Amino acid sequence: MTRPYVTAIVVAHDGARWLGETMRAxxxxxxRPDRVAGVDNGSxxxxxxxxxQTLGSGNLISLPRSTGFGEAVAEALAKLPPRxxxxxxxxxxxDCAPDRRALEWLLTAAERDPKAAVLGPKLRDWLDRRRxxxxxxxxxxxxxxxxxxxxxEFDQGQHDGTRxxxxxxTAGMLIRRDVWEGVGGLDPFFPLFRDDLDLCWRVRNAGHKVLNVTSAVAxxxxxxxxxxxxxxxxxxxPRRLDRRNAIFVVMxxxxxxxxWWALLRNVLGSAVRTLLFIVSKQPANALDEMVAMGSILAHPFRLLRARRARRPVGNKQDRKRGYIRIKRLMTPRGAAYRRLIDMVQSFLAGEAPVDSTGRHHHASPEEEYEVVPADTGAVKRFIGRPGVILMFALTIVALVAERSLLGGERLGGGALVPVTGGASDxxxxxTEGFHDIGLGSTAWAPPYVAVLAALSTLAFGKTWLAVSVLLLGSVPMAGATAYLATRHLIPAVPARAWAAGTYALLPVATGAIAAGRLGTAVVFVLLPLYASLVTTLLSAERRRARRAGWSLGLLLAVGTAFVPLVYPxxxxxxxxxxxxxxxxxxxAVTSMAIALVVPVALLFPWLAGLAADPGKILLEAGLHDPALVDAGLAPESLLALSPGGPGLLPFWVTAGLVTAALAALLMRRQRMIVAIGWGIALYGVLAAILVSRITVEGARAWPGVPLAFAGTGLLVLVGLTAHRLAELRAGGGLLRVGATVVVAVAFSxxxxxAGYWMVNGVRGPLVGDAPEVLTVLAALRSTHGERTLVVKGSSFTVLHGRTPLLGESELPVASEARARVGTAAQGLIGGRGGDAATLAQNGIAMVAVAPPVPAExxxxxxxxxxxxxLSLSEAGGLWGLAEPVTRVPAQPVSILHTPWLWAQGVLVLVAALLAAPGRRSPEALETPAVALAGA
Structure with missing residues (x-):
């Protein structure tokens, strides 16, 4: 074969810091190339x-500073006639220095494959020559x-081979001149970025090959x-230009x-990315995203002309086969899941999102940029992560243990009102000012109702689904939050997995599920996040600590809405x-002040009502049945983190955690960590002892949440000192034996x-098929707003034509009205009569008796x-009042109600924006565990 003729063209633009090495290479x-031309774009x-100096002044072409790379190459070729x-x-x-044999290897590969028209070398990093x-x-x-x-990724030959x-x-690209001229060279519409992709795509549409030759290095x-x-x-x-060119090349x-399908995906994707940039406080990037997409949509004829110029050669079948070959070389569709996972993880970790170009544009000029790989094994790698395996295992454990609750029509029982209604309800x-339920109330609805409404909306309006996930899924979710929250606190993965699994299966969790305590279940999931945000708030640089303060305030407001005791x-x-x-x-003080002020600001009207009756701070969301709390709970039970009530694990299950925490007291190092962990644990136990001795509304308060605080302190303590046990095991003798016993007991x-819970299942008042509180007949007859007095044992409640929604039973009722209705109800039940008029005056038209109905x-x-x-059966009894019902007029609503709802929505939005991840600060971040240990 004849010796190929090579024309080398070097384009420079303010690149003197790299150009010297490029020319030497x-x-x-x-x-060697047969001729060389240099082009300088106004450097x-x-x-x-x-x-x-290197090429001679006769081989240098000077062009304006605004000239693009493609125009510079075209100008050089115009002065170099074809050979x-x-x-x-x-x-x-x-800024591209080729290896000594780069051109030789490129020409060799071109000789071996006559269809190859474009060849490129393997590119490595200029600074880190291995990358x-x-x-x-x-x-x-x-x-x-x-x-x-x-x-x-380092180059270890794992990608070697011509493919x-x-x-x-274009950095080191070798292209046949006839092909260059045939496809029109680099499009001047792309002065920078994506011009190489567009050129290679056109070359492939013309029927040629594009090869990467890894034996050639630059x-x-x-x-x-x-x-x-x-x-x-x-x-x-630059980012706006890059994004515009990226969309334009594909279109x-x-x-x-x-x-058309890609256009729809880009429009929707740009909207999502714009929102994400706004939430992460990057308005410039959000503007770039909108302008880039807008420039494509605003110039349809420009895109039409470009498509005509790029029409593939050949007939319809040839074009179809050509696109199939190109499609195989494009990013696999499965890679989108990997990018979604990485984006979510980055966002939750407090990092700015990666844009569509694959670059972190918030990085400093000298910082490396990373691209997200197209990896078809992303799902396998995600499933193989320890945290995912842990959550999957806990999910299996929960499903087996909760087998009796699955598949029912209505979850309810214990503290949980049978779940009915949807998100709109x-x-x-x-949002309503006057609640026409029971005897009527103008009190503020419990704020956790808004949280459940939002979650139910995300669950396609299904409240039962949202409640089931929160309550029945609290164990795997608590394990997941504990594992994620300790990623900086506990560096050892086995210790993190053990701590997360142990936390998720504490007696507080199983007891909350068995008794239907939705509030405790939610707080139990959030508590590890509180601990993680506190360490970030106290150990990170100011900007990140301030975001942690806002995030902590929002999550603390959610926890307080379900369990007010969380806040104090x-x-x-x-x-x-x-x-x-x-x-x-x-x-740190300011950030903590933000975290403590946000819940008060968001929940102010409702908290003001609690301040009038401080005892209710000890109660949580749901019903308050005295049968759900053990009277006179023994102190040793509290020390074993057992809050009493149904569904608890025996003492020997949690003995391993307490044993490991006691062993940490014998360690000489990390005394500050041991002191902090045991301090939090003792604080939680003492609070639990105090709470368990107080009676509110005829029922003792449940000490589950204080004991969850205590368990968190012990688990973080053991997790941070776990490596010391490993060191003691390596010491030999009695130390080795003692450390081995502690490790075995702890891991058990x-x-x-898990084994005990799966074998015994959920044993408590919570059931998956709770009966209707109001009979079907009573509901059907309540077509005009009539109320029904429901009698169950010695207690009663008033319902308004349907089963109550979550939160309705907790509304306070005027004491005078309730006393009158109570007296009238007792008169009817006692056979004294003469009280039906009082019931009718309060809108009550029927009296229902919950099953079983006593014959007497x-x-x-x-x-x-x-x-x-009206009816009497095993499903209950129903009697109608002969007295005509007097409709109760709606009570006036406070003028402050609606404006405060709008203000509350604005406060939530502002706090969420301030808590959202933003640009990463250039200051180095200290590991929270190290900061705590050093303090």
Whole structure:
């Protein structure tokens, strides 16, 4: 074969810091180019002088500073006439230094494959010469640039071999001149970014191959992509230009129907990314996203002209086969799931989202940028993560243990009102000023109703689904939050998994599920997040600590809405922590103050009502049945983290946790961590002892939440000192034996708890098929707003034509009205008569008796002249009043109600925006565990 003729073109633009090495690499090639031309695009740093010194002034072309790379190459080729035959063009950036044999290997690969028209080298990083940058590039239908590499992946030969790819970079690209001229070269519409992808796509549409030759190596600084030099080629912001070009290339080159589908995905994706940038406090990036997408939609004829110019050659079948080959080289559809997972993890970790170009544009100019790889095994790798395995195992445990609750028509019992209604019902209940339920009330609805309404909305309006996930799924969710929250506190993965599994299966969790305590279940899931945010607040730099304060305030408001006792319990610890760390970390006191003020501001009207009756602070969401709490709970039960009531695990299940925590007291090191952990544990136990001795509304308060605080302190303590047990085991002798016993006992805790719970199941008043509180007949007859007096044993309640919603039973009722109705009800039940008029005046038209109906009570009600039996069966009894019902007029609503609801919504939105992750601060972040240990 004839010797190929190679024309090398070097384009420079303010690249003097790299150009010297690039030129030395060019002149030292084992196979030298036959001619070389240099183009300088208005450099101001001496790049033109370096080119003239190396190539000679006659081989230098000077162009304006605003000239793009494609225009520069076209100008050089216009002054270099074709040589005919086998001529190749070798393109080099000023920041790309090829290996000595790079050109030789590229030409060798071209000789072996006659269909190859474009070839590119393996690109490595300029600074870290081991790190891979590109072995070919592909793209997704949203324009996202994928390299197929892991972030910061080192070159160990794992990708070696010449392979066909969708595109290669213009940095080191070798292209046949006849093909270049046939497809029109680089499109000047792309002065920067994505011009290489567009050129290679057009080359492939023309029937040629694009190859990446890994035996040819070049080192690339990516100065433009990493913002390492000023960009004067376009008036647009670099990110805006990159995003616009990314969308345009895909829209211009895809087939017609695939283009429309990609356009829809890009429009929706841009809207989501814009919202994400706004939430993460990056308005500039949000504006770039909107402008980039808008520039595509605003110029449809420009896109139409580009599509006509890029029409593939051949007939319909040839074009279809060509697109199938290109489609195989594009980003696999499964890679979108990997990016979604990474995006969510980054957002939850407090990092700014990665944009569609694959770059972190908030990074400093000298910081490396990473791309998200196109990995078809992302799902397998995600499933194989320890945290995912732990959550999956806890889910299986929960499903087996809760087998008796699954598949029922209505979850309810214990503290949980049978779940009825949907999201719209809860929203209406929360926002209305006068609640026409029971005897009527103008009190504020419990704020947790708004939380359930929001979650029910996300659950497609199904309240039963939201409640089931919160209550029945509290064990796996608590394990997940505990595992995620301790990623900085407990570095050892086995210790984290043990701590998370043990926490999820504490007696508080199983007791809350058995008794239907939805409030405790929610707080139990949130508590690890409180601990994580507190450590971030006390140990991170100011900006991140301030975001942690807002996040903590929002989550604390949610927990307080379900269990008011959470706020005073946390406030004591928060104030002590802020005082202790205020001198170590600037802004810690302010951030903690934000966390404590946000719940008060969001829940103010409802909290003001609790202040009038402080005893209710000890109660939580739901019914307050005295049978759900053990009277006179023994202190040893509280020390074993057992709050009493149904569904609890035996003492020996949690003995391993207490044993491991006691063993930590014998360690000489990390005494501060031991002191903090045991301090929180004792604080929780003492609070539990106090709470369990107080009676509110005829029922003792349940000490579950204080004991959850105690368990959290012990688990963090054991997790942080677990490595010391490993060191003691390596010491030999009695220390080894003792440490081995402690480790074995500790690791048996979650296993024993899971086994016991699965074998025995959920044993408590909570059932999956709770009966209707109001009979069907009573509901059908209540068509005009009539109320029904429901009698159950010695207690009664008044219902308004339906089973009550969550939160309705907790509304306070005027004491006078309730006393009158109570006296009238007792008169009817006692057979004294003469009280039906009082019931009718309060809108009560029927008297229902919950099953089983005592025969004596049925006889007594039948004997009342003011009552008429409507039905009597195993499902209960129903009697109608002969007295005409007097409708109760709606009471006036406070003028402050609606404005405060709007103000509350605005406060939630502002707090959420301030809590959202933003730009990462350039200050180094200290590991929270290290900060706590050092303090």
């Amino acid at each position: 060019l002149v030292s090639q084992s196979r 101001r740093d001496g790049s033109a002088g370096l080119l003239a 005919g035959g086998d001529e190749w063009i070798w393109l080099l950036h000023d 891979l940058l590109e072995v070919g590039v592909t793209v997704g239908r949203t324009g996202r640039r994928d390299t197929g590499l892991e972030p910061r 066909e790819v969708l595109s290669v970079s 080192w690339h600084a990516e100065a433009a992509a990493r913002r390492r030099r000023p960009i004067a080629v376009s008036g647009d912001h 211009a080159n895809l087939p017609f129907w695939a283009m 809860l929203w209406a209940f929360y 319990l946390f406030a004591v610890l928060g104030v002590l922590a802020a005082v202790a760390f205020g001198g170590v970390r600037r802004g 805790t979650p296993l024993l708890a 009570l049925a006889k007594t009600l039948d004997s009342q002249p003011s009552l008429q039996r």
